[in-house]
Amino acid sequence: MTIHEITAAGIDLGSNTFRLLVANCSAGSLQVLAKKMATVRLGRGLEDYGQLHEESIQKGLAVLGSFKETLADYRLQSLRICGTEALRHANNSRHFLHKAEELLQHPIDIISGEEEARLSLAGVLAGFTEPITNPLLLVDVGGGSTELVFAPSPAEKTSVASVGLGVIGLTEKFLDPSQLDLSHLDSLLAEKLNAAFKQLGLINKGGQILIVGCGGTATSMAALDLNLSVYKAPLVHGYVLQNIAVERLWNKLVALPAATRNALPCLGEGRGEILPAGIRIYHVILQLLQENRIRISDTGLLEGILLSSLPHAAA
Incomplete structure (x- = not known):
């Protein structure tokens, strides 16, 4: 890594998949170090029941545990974790977010559409x-x-x-x-x-x-x-x-x-x-x-x- 490079990571907590990217960043370009994806289906049944399914919550937390292990392999200088549609609207999203933030020891941003x-x-x-x-x-x-x-x-x-x-x-x-x-x-x-x-x-x-x-x-x-x-x-x-x-x-x-x-x-x-x-x-x-x-x-x-x-x- 050169003096101008930053090692950064991003995590996308999507309604269907959770994804992780770790990269060296320099002058707007990304050199990918690690990229992972897992199907969680966090938005399953959300339209009918208005809340996250417990099975999806547990799977999501397990995936985040594996992401945490990957992140530990790198000396990160920046990290952002974002939740999208399912976490914007589920009436029990706070329950999941509390556990996820505790696990990752990092805040999660619920971003607007x-x-x-x-x-x-x-x-x-x-x-x-x-x-x-x-x-x-x-x-x-x-x-x-x-x-x-x-x-x-x-x-x-x-x-x-x-x-x-x-x-x-x-x-x-x-x-x-x-x-x-x-x-x-x-x-x-x-x-x-x-x-x-x-x-x-x-x-x-x-x-x-x-x-x-x-x-x-x-x-x-x-x-x-x-x-x-x-x-x-x-x-x-x-x-x-x-x-x-x-x-x-x-x-x-x-x-x-x-x-x-x-x-x-x-x-x-x-x-x-x-x-x-x-x-x-x-x-x-x-x-x-x-x-x-x-x-x-x-x-x-x-x-x-x-x-x-x-x-x-x-x-």
Whole structure:
């Protein structure tokens, strides 16, 4: 490590997965030292019961215990831990947070949907070396919500919208194989996303927007379209996914049982259960905006959380 480098870490307590990143940071670039992910499904049943399931709480704490062991291997100069949609809304989130903070001996920030979106954008931009000149819409489909960031140009102020629809709740409510309710799902998505697009000033801008997708749904779609047997970030990052590929993946996966989808290579634990809901969100976005492609980013919220922990981020 050089004198200008800082060893930092970020932890994302998502509604579906918990993720850890440790990296050396220098002049805006990240040298990854450790990266871990585990499916916790913290948002399971949240829409119906309003609280975190005890089994998910215990699994989450076990995962954080393993993260703590990883962190102990490094001399960290900064660390930030952030919770998102499930921890924003569960009426017993304080119970989990108390145990988690005691375990990690570090405070946990429950960030707003708007901050989550901005951190995702910071992480994405850190991952792309070439300049982006087109108007950009960043889409981060999460377990409990979908975050949108619109940047008209690099010089203009970004606007954000947080849509309270994520893959866990949508799967539980609309994609049960015994009662698939696609028409109501598409109608709900169109209504909520259209409202968000109006808020962002995105109406009637078809054909002019670069749509970038980050997060587990986007990277999983790319990995499947690439037919990877093992996930390879360099191949996924920057991959351009055509609309026809999104439709093909939807038609293939929705016809398979969840257990078969979970067994597909290169997907994270349990990702197959909820991936169709995420694909459908991207399908509706492309339809509403009359766009035909998505550029995939392997970096996003996790990298943004880490970068926001650095001393200059608070300046």
